[in-house]
Amino acid sequence: MSLLEVEDLAIHFGGVKAVDGVSFAVAPGEVFSIIGPNGAGKSTIFNLISRIYAPTRGTIRFNGRDITGLQAHQVAPLGIARTFQNIELFDHSTVLDNLLMGRHVHRSTNFIQDMLFLPAVRRAERAHRHRVEEVMEFLELEAYREKMIAGLPYGVRKVVEIGRALAVGPELILLDEPASGLSVEESQDVAFWIEDMRRDMGLTVLMVEHDMRLVSQVSDRVLAVANGKPLAQGTPSQVQADPGVQAAYLGTEVAQ
Amino acid sequence: MKVIFKTSYDRDIDLHKDGWARARIVALVAVMAALPFLVGEYYLAEATNTLIWALAGMGLMLLVGHSGQVSLGHAAFLAIGAYTDTALMNAGLPFVVTFPAAALAAGLFGALVAIPAVRMSGIYLAIATLALFVIVEEMIIIAEPITGGVGGIMAPAIQIAGIDFDRYGQLDRFYWLCLAVVVAVTWAYANLLRSPTGRSFLAVRDSEVSARALGINVTRTRALAFGLSCAMTGLAGALMGHYIAFFNYELFSIFISINLLLVVTIGGLGFIQGAFFGAILITAVPQAITILRGVARDSLGVDIGGMPGLDTMLFAMILIGFIIYEPTGLYGRWLKIKAWVELFPLARRDMFRRQKSYLKTERQK
Amino acid sequence: MDLIQLLVGGVATGCVYGLVALGFVLIYKATEGVNFAQGDMMMLGAFIALGLVNSDHLGLAFIPGVALAAVLMGGVGYGIDRFVVRQIFGQPQFALVILTIALGFVLRFIAGSIWGYSPLVLETPFAGRNLSMGGVNISLADIVTILVTALLTVALWGFFAYTRIGLAAQAASQNQMAAYIVGVPVRRINSIIWALSGMVATVAGVLYASKGAIDPNIGLLGIKAFAAAVIGGFGSLPGALLGGILIGVVEPLAARYLPGGFSQMSPYIIMLAVLVTRPNGLFAQMHAKKV
Numbered sequence: 001m002s003l004l005e006v007e008d009l010a011i012h013f014g015g016v017k018a019v020d021g022v023s024f025a026v027a028p029g030e031v032f033s034i035i036g037p038n039g040a041g042k043s044t045i046f047n048l049i050s051r052i053y054a055p056t057r058g059t060i061r062f063n064g065r066d067i068t069g070l071q072a073h074q075v076a077p078l079g080i081a082r083t084f085q086n087i088e089l090f091d092h093s094t095v096l097d098n099l100l101m102g103r104h105v106h107r108s109t110n111f112i113q114d115m116l117f118l119p120a121v122r123r124a125e126r127a128h129r130h131r132v133e134e135v136m137e138f139l140e141l142e143a144y145r146e147k148m149i150a151g152l153p154y155g156v157r158k159v160v161e162i163g164r165a166l167a168v169g170p171e172l173i174l175l176d177e178p179a180s181g182l183s184v185e186e187s188q189d190v191a192f193w194i195e196d197m198r199r200d201m202g203l204t205v206l207m208v209e210h211d212m213r214l215v216s217q218v219s220d221r222v223l224a225v226a227n228g229k230p231l232a233q234g235t236p237s238q239v240q241a242d243p244g245v246q247a248a249y250l251g252t253e254v255a256q
Numbered sequence: 257m258k259v260i261f262k263t264s265y266d267r268d269i270d271l272h273k274d275g276w277a278r279a280r281i282v283a284l285v286a287v288m289a290a291l292p293f294l295v296g297e298y299y300l301a302e303a304t305n306t307l308i309w310a311l312a313g314m315g316l317m318l319l320v321g322h323s324g325q326v327s328l329g330h331a332a333f334l335a336i337g338a339y340t341d342t343a344l345m346n347a348g349l350p351f352v353v354t355f356p357a358a359a360l361a362a363g364l365f366g367a368l369v370a371i372p373a374v375r376m377s378g379i380y381l382a383i384a385t386l387a388l389f390v391i392v393e394e395m396i397i398i399a400e401p402i403t404g405g406v407g408g409i410m411a412p413a414i415q416i417a418g419i420d421f422d423r424y425g426q427l428d429r430f431y432w433l434c435l436a437v438v439v440a441v442t443w444a445y446a447n448l449l450r451s452p453t454g455r456s457f458l459a460v461r462d463s464e465v466s467a468r469a470l471g472i473n474v475t476r477t478r479a480l481a482f483g484l485s486c487a488m489t490g491l492a493g494a495l496m497g498h499y500i501a502f503f504n505y506e507l508f509s510i511f512i513s514i515n516l517l518l519v520v521t522i523g524g525l526g527f528i529q530g531a532f533f534g535a536i537l538i539t540a541v542p543q544a545i546t547i548l549r550g551v552a553r554d555s556l557g558v559d560i561g562g563m564p565g566l567d568t569m570l571f572a573m574i575l576i577g578f579i580i581y582e583p584t585g586l587y588g589r590w591l592k593i594k595a596w597v598e599l600f601p602l603a604r605r606d607m608f609r610r611q612k613s614y615l616k617t618e619r620q621k
Numbered sequence: 622m623d624l625i626q627l628l629v630g631g632v633a634t635g636c637v638y639g640l641v642a643l644g645f646v647l648i649y650k651a652t653e654g655v656n657f658a659q660g661d662m663m664m665l666g667a668f669i670a671l672g673l674v675n676s677d678h679l680g681l682a683f684i685p686g687v688a689l690a691a692v693l694m695g696g697v698g699y700g701i702d703r704f705v706v707r708q709i710f711g712q713p714q715f716a717l718v719i720l721t722i723a724l725g726f727v728l729r730f731i732a733g734s735i736w737g738y739s740p741l742v743l744e745t746p747f748a749g750r751n752l753s754m755g756g757v758n759i760s761l762a763d764i765v766t767i768l769v770t771a772l773l774t775v776a777l778w779g780f781f782a783y784t785r786i787g788l789a790a791q792a793a794s795q796n797q798m799a800a801y802i803v804g805v806p807v808r809r810i811n812s813i814i815w816a817l818s819g820m821v822a823t824v825a826g827v828l829y830a831s832k833g834a835i836d837p838n839i840g841l842l843g844i845k846a847f848a849a850a851v852i853g854g855f856g857s858l859p860g861a862l863l864g865g866i867l868i869g870v871v872e873p874l875a876a877r878y879l880p881g882g883f884s885q886m887s888p889y890i891i892m893l894a895v896l897v898t899r900p901n902g903l904f905a906q907m908h909a910k911k912v
């Protein structure tokens with residue numbers, strides 16, 4: 001059975017059909033990538049899955065459950081975490097606190113317990129901290145633990161975004177252009193991390209990415225979209241060879 | 257390995273970084289507790305006033321500094337606290353009941369109005385709270401049987417377990433009562449900030465969309481922040497009522513709301529300490545002006561007593577100065593001075609230069 | 622018959638609210654900032670006009686005096702933006718809220734120091750005169766207020782639709798960043814808009830003063846004007862005016878037909894109702910941030 005099933009998904013902003021009839025299914029443990037030219041609607045698909053936008057049409061199922069009617073904050077507890085293309089971190093908090101905020105879905109205490117800082121709160125904090133330290137070790141973020149996000153270099157922030165999503169402890173992680181703006185070495189790190197997420201953590205990865213090298217290196221399957229419509233789906237090499245996909249990329253290059 | 261980790265986590269989880277930091281806080285509280293033996297009646301009354309302002313300031317700090325919501329009408333919640341406490345006491349209930357009831361009434365009312373209000377973005381919320389303030393003010397005037405209307409109302413003397421805490425008869429005890437409340441609230445506030453609740457406030461403040469993606473219910477979180485903020489402010493209002501002893505709706509004017517904003521902004525947004533810095537400033541400036549007036553009259557023969565609004569004007573100028581030159585407030589400045597002293601020979605002039613930020617726009621096109 | 626008088630008076634008062642609201646909206650549209658000192662700018666404008674026109678002050682003729690006052694207030698608005706508001710360019714919106722509130726206090730203090738805190742009356746050519754038509758007595762001041770507001774609205778519309786600065790300001794209001802990049806002098810335009818809203822505030826102040834005495838605290842009327850702007854959707858010039866008129870009409874009606882206290886609360890109750898049901902106002906559309 002598929003972990004995530006997207007069926008005939010569409011959203012229109014006024015006249016703009018940002019996503020128009022996209023369907024795909026991601027199997028557990030798979031790395032699935034969505035590619036497409038700028039403005040193709042890739043991020044919008046993510047925003048639809050994380051329920052920031054309500055679709056005009058179509059359904060999204062996760063673990064067999066229809067999540068199309070949920071509210072945005074009800075998605076993470078099911079086991080879906082995400083990163084944002086334009087980095088949406090909590091700028092005035094430390095890296096540690098950002099990752100701890102990722103643990104929100106696992107909180108076990110209420111605000112009254114928190115105010116009194118009962119022993120249960122301390123115990124829970126230790127457990128959260130332990131999990132977050134593991135994530136930091138995995139992404140080699142320890143050196144930045146106490147640093148404010150606002151002062152960090154772009155590359156580090158991108159990694160913190162991934163870290164925060166991992167801290168959620170999800171089944172499915174959505175990565176929106178995890179390598180954009182990164183150096184070649186940093187992109188390579190991202191590739192290794194994605195492999196590790198799948199192999200060691202048993203995660204399923206849904207990724208949007210422009211860097212075709214990274215996409216072919218890590219993806220099992222790829223979906224190409226353009227103008228909100230699906231173009232082709234298959235292995236990375238199949239999709240790259242697809243004449244429609246080539247035309248779409250060429251088209252945008254000519255247009256630019 | 258595990259064990260080392262655990263102790264180091266606890267150090268981060270603890271309120272104070274080390275024994276030294278804890279000792280300093282204890283010393284500070286001890287000095288505060290000893291104040292009635294150190295200063296006269298007049299300054300003790302001022303200190304009490306400062307504590308009450310700090311309490312109210314913490315209420316607004318939680319809202320503005322830590323959950324990123326602006327309220328221009330927080331005096332309304334001071335009023336709700338004061339009137340609830342006084343009215344219930346007049347109905348014969350003891351202070352130990354009416355005081356928490358004041359927090360509860362202000363907090364519940366705050367959370368209730370917050371639920372529709374939190375859907376509004378920044379500026380609308382600011383305006384809505386302003387409107388709420390006007391409405392509450394009118395309600396107080398209308399509800400004359402409970403509030404004394406325009407004429408005003410007398411706050412009865414406080415008695416706890418047979419001990420008098422009368423503001424006039426037993427000022428030192430009233431001061432200790434205020435101090436105890438402030439210490440307790442500060443402790444709870446600090447606890448909040450090191451726990452999931454506090455982090456969810458910060459998350460909502462800094463990026464709503466991320467907060468949602470992490471499973472934080474933004475509406476509920478904001479309403480909770482609003483409610484807690486109003487509850488703290490309600491406590492301050494109750495104490496303020498007793499401090500003033502006889503008051504009417506004018507005690508909670510729009511200027512009080514503005515002064516509260518001033519406390520948190522000048523004190524330093526986003527720091528509990530800021531509320532205290534701001535409260536000290538706001539109670540000290542009128543004192544300074546009074547002294548200055550005396551000096552000007554006695555030695556220069558100039559009477560600046562005939563300039564009403566001078567203190568408000570001074571506050572306003574200070575506020576403008578801070579917003580332009582030191583947006584992190586007094587506490588931020590203090591942190592910088594501390595850092596500078598610690599690094600002394602190495603400190604550079606441009607160490608704290610502000611980063612140019614892009615014009616942030618909430619519009620999409 | 623009374624009712625008509627009440628309504629005309631309400632519309633006239635509403636025009637004053639609407640003009641102050643217009644001042645907010647002008648600045649908000651162009652700079653995304655909210656000027657909480659707009660009410661105090663109105664107050665200062667009224668006092669400057671009074672200082673120029675009243676016979677026991679400078680004693681200029683009414684029209685030139687008011688025009689000069691408007692020009693002076695334009696300068697004040699320009700200066701506030703140029704020397705104060707621009708300093709915090711890029712800081713969060715909240716900073717501007719606090720800053721302008723503080724500026725309001727400063728303006729109030731200035732007016733109080735110069736003209737004192739007791740109410741003064743602006744001498745206008747139409748004070749105390751009434752027109753009676755078919756048994757209905759309507760004050761000339763009300764008529765003038767409504768006419769002037771209508772004229773000013775048309776003039777403002779013309780300014781944005783036809784003049785170079787107006788068009789540039791519109792471009793800037795759509796997207797400051799983009800306008801900046803294509804070479805629109807965004808900062809200067811912001812200052813000009815502030816100047817313009819200072820002038821509008823003066824007109825509002827003079828119209829207000831034509832209906833009664835003024836003192837340095839009349840700026841608090843700004844809160845009502847806020848309600849008007851919010852009801853109108855905050856981004857819409859005609860909306861602000863309509864919101865103002867709505868409030869102006871409802872207030873006296875509430876005073877007449879509802880128990881005491883409701884009249885004062887009515888603008889805010891309407892506003893809260895609008896905010897709850899349509900969080901972005903009656904006339905505006907929702908803009909969500911894109912991620």
Ligand SMILES: Nc1ncnc2c1ncn2[C@@H]1O[C@H](COP(=O)(O)OP(=O)(O)OP(=O)(O)O)[C@@H](O)[C@H]1O
Pocket residue numbers: 013016017018036037038039040041042043044045085909910911
């Ligand atoms: N909230 C919105 N309102 C209006 N239009 C939107 C909104 N969000 C996205 N769009 C439009 O939908 C289209 C797809 O945008 P989207 O961000 O999904 O593209 P993308 O494939 O992620 O592109 P990129 O590679 O540049 O990130 C664009 O034309 C965009 O302008």
Ligand SMILES: [Mg+2]
Pocket residue numbers: 042043044085
């Ligand atoms: Mg995108």
